[in-house]
Amino acid sequence: MKRLVPAILALGAASAAAAAADLPYRKAAPPFVPPPPPPALLFQGLYAGVQGGFLGFADRSRDYLAVNNALLFTSKTGHGGSFQGGAHVGYDWRFGSFVGGLVADVTGARAVNDVYDPLGQYSVRNVLGVSGSLRGRVGVVAFDRLLVYATGGLNVADVRHEYRSVFGLRANKNSVLGSPTVGVGAEYAISDRWSGRIEYRVTGLGTPRETTPVAWGLKTAHQAGSGAITAGVSYRFGN
Template sequence: MKKIALAAAALVIGTAGASAADLAARPYTKAPAPVAAVYNWTGFYIGADVGYGWGRSTGTLTNAAGLFPVPYSLDPSGVIGGGFVGFNYQISNVVLGVEADWQASDLNDSGNFLLGGVPTYTIRTSVNDYGSVRGRLGLAFDRWMVFGTAGYAWGSWDTSYAFIGAPPFVTAGVSSHDGWTAGAGIEYAFADNWLGRVEYRYTDLGRASFVSPLTNSAEVGNRVTINDVRVGIAYKFGAPAPVVARY
């Protein structure tokens, strides 16, 4: 009986030793890192916006020979509204994009200005519309994105010149004048295909001049700049696979 008991004990000890050896021989495997699916900004989108703009219209009115200068400065302001279309491509949490927009505007202002110390002229500027084609660079934090933007701009405006109390003797209509724009903003994807944004932009539409022998008047260079703040909403087409973030 003792022999049987000893044999059984030896068998148990041998089996335990073999199991311990097997465990020691197995390599350590790290548990897979947890993953989180974050929003993917890649895709085409189209949207609409509305906002408020304020700017500056400066220039110098003279006669056709360039004499009797009357410098002026106006502060046109008002509501803007329009649309935009673009494309984003996300690499890690960096978002590269291109976008075009157009804004109808109701920015206008007028004032009376002196010639030889005497109030003589009423000058008025109205910004009709402006637009741009820009590059964008964003930094995404899941459904939030902050971005900067800059590029080519164009716009149209009218500046009229009149004697005080009389109709304008000349109106300079400036159409599709070249300029530039830059700004920054923040976007939020509140649904998989819907984006909201708040954006600030500065736009410089450059200078325009004219000489009118018929009215014996000239403009040395009417420069128009615009600041605006706008809010917008966009629809993003498609539903690309989410970006996977590892921790």
């Protein structure tokens, strides 16, 4: 009997050890490590890049009698557009999720529209060429890498009015127009250096009343504007 009790205890210990060996191994879960913060250069500092897209151009030409410069005589509207492309440079300051900055760009285009005098006296071809702007922009960073922003400032554009009369007279008038421009956009940081953007902007391009060079006794006021949607890429400089 004295020998039987130790034998039973030894057998029970061996059985418990075997059962424990059959249990699945459970490793302790690693501690939670938060993802690293986005690089410090995102939407901060100096950048430069290129952009391109489509430019729509509309012009409403209104004729006034030159004798009093007030009585509206005729009105007509033309629509046109073209591809545009150019380059930009800017600087951003970031304050938490908010971004403020300045951007300048230059763009080349040849947007054309034609308008015709309702009485058949003459036609005008309006041509929008090179333009440039200096703008501010403010925005909010969403999801760490997406900047949604609004922009606005001064646009300077070269606009030419090409007058043609039914009698074969021709005359061109060139204007360098300074006017406001506003828009909205979104920019995504592909990396800490490269980003891509999409932007839509509208610009006023009206001119003062000018003597209609091929139709005696008339002055023409051009109430024009453009709308452009562009896509671009930027490289951000820094340490």
